[in-house]
Amino acid sequence: MSEPLAERMRPRTLDDYVGQQHLVGKNAVLRKMIDSGHISSFILWGPPGVGKTTLAQIIANKLDTPFYTLSAVTSGVKDVREVIERAKNNRFFSSQSPILFIDEIHRFSKSQQDSLLGAVERGIVTLIGATTENPSFEVIRPLLSRCQLYVLKSLDKDDLLALLQRAISHDIELKEKKITLSETDALLRYSGGDARKLLNILELVIDATGSDDIEITDDIVVNRLQQNPLAYDKDGEMHYDIISAFIKSIRGSDPDAALYWMARMIQGGEDPKFIARRLVISAAEDIGLANPNALLLANAAFDAVTKIGWPEGRIPLAEAVVYLATSPKSNSAYMGIATALQTVERTGNLQVPLHLRNAPTELMAQLGYHDGYKYSHDYPNNFVEQQYLPDEIKTQRIWHAQHSPSEEKQYQQMLKLWGDRYKD
Structure with a gap:
């Protein structure tokens, strides 16, 4: 069985890397660091499918240094210490430190992050972390202070179109077929700036045709995804669609829908603190001065979840959700600071x-x-x-x-x- 298209199309060099030109383009900060042959520890923060893992692998290949990977979901303190010990044994004089790549570093506990500190400080490993969450909330301050933070952006339309063209003309399997991209709006809309999601959808649509002569239109994409709406969401990218529906339901004063989408997140194993943070943001952005108590209640719910844990934490979260959804709405403070920043x-x-x-x-x-x-x-x-x-x-x-x-x-x-x- 062949690899998925998204894996086959994973870039191996910076020249093939799509997007993030503010970091890896000519004279950009990461590009210059990589070209110098020496990098310091850093954290990549951005949404799914924008190339965080790929960038870390390209750097390791470019520097020709040992590369270790840990997933914060499945690794414990013991795994961290074992990798650090192996890195010590692979450390050569005057060469770049081995790279330790930690995916979803925001899911590492405080003790796991503490176990990294000494190795990062002493240069035993160069840490590259990847996260979809704001590191200032989830990464301990001593570790964050020893790492640069680079923000990756969702891929824009030109990036995604370039990726589609490269896939149908360069992929070892797709280039054997006659594929015509007559329309791309649906592909781009469903991908949401996520390269992996885009390629998963493309592969799903192509596989469904059972033909080597394929014309892709918006109708074909929409119909295929309606028949199998979860097929393109293999790695949980629906996470961002559901949180969007959750916030918009609160903004739209629909407590039933807001509770439903929160239940979907709870059932899917979402981090309760992620939900609580979004409530604090919504209270400030969408309810604002129409009901200043909303921000106090959202903050209280955040504190309660932190103190009492799960599953009881769902109760203060639900209380806050209903209160926010049923509150009057105003975004005047949100619009005011936006206007002030534009003026500056x-x-x-x-x-x-x-x-x-x-x-x-x-x-x-x-x-x-x-x-x-x-x-x-x-x-x-x-x-x-x-x-x-x-x-x-x-x-x-x-x-x-x-x-x-x-x-x-x-x-x-x-x-x-x-x-x-x-x-x-």
Whole structure:
């Protein structure tokens, strides 16, 4: 039985590697490190199917150094120590340290991560970790501080189309067939930027035709996947589709759907802390100022899951899910910080107005720093109108209220204080 298409198409060199040009393109940081022949420990963070494992293997081949692989799902502290001992025995003077690649490093326990520290510090191994989760949540600080963090992006349309063309023209089996890609929208849509998923779908559709003369259209792809919707999800990539449905159900104020999608995640063995983190994000992004208590409850659910564990942790999670889904919604704070960041990117480092500047020295005071500042608490209702934004954008609106009952009070307060400036 032949290897799956995704494995047959796994790149062996950086020249064949698709995507992540910000890391491995000409003069990019990882490319220069690899070309120098010496790399330091790092962690690759990105969604499934963007080339984390492949990149680690290419690096090992390029440097011609021993390469060890551990899966955080199946390995324990004993396995880590055995690999480190083998790495010691394969360590040659003045050569690159053996590479230890740990897939799904976010699933390593604290004790497993602790067992790596000494070997990484002493250069016994060069650690390359791969994770789909934010390492700052799941990787212990001492280990994270000894590793660079590189973020991998979902593959864009051009990357995926290039991968499809390479597969049908270079794969040892597919190039023997006559394959025409008449339409690719469905292939790209179902893949979601995941190269492995894309190639799994392509292989599934081709195998289903039973012919050597194949025209691929959107209808053929959709019909095939409807007949066998899980076939292209061999490695659990549906994880991201379900969490998306979960968050959108909360945002859409449907507690039934939100509980259903959470049950799907629980049944599939999802990490409860992953679910809890998404609730905290949703409380801030989607409920926001319409019900500030939502963020407090989501944080409390996160703490409860951490303290009481599983399966009881599903109860505070369910409480938070229902509360968030049934709360009024506002994304004004989320939109406000997005607007502020866009403004900073557009305008650069504008000068702080003199009256807002700190004046810790006599010279600064003489230069006018702090001069003219009005202390709000010296005025009625603890407010006095003055300019707080830089001169160039002093009239720009950034936060726009959304008129839920809770946020309406804040909006009316701004109208009372600032008048027409805050009229929408």
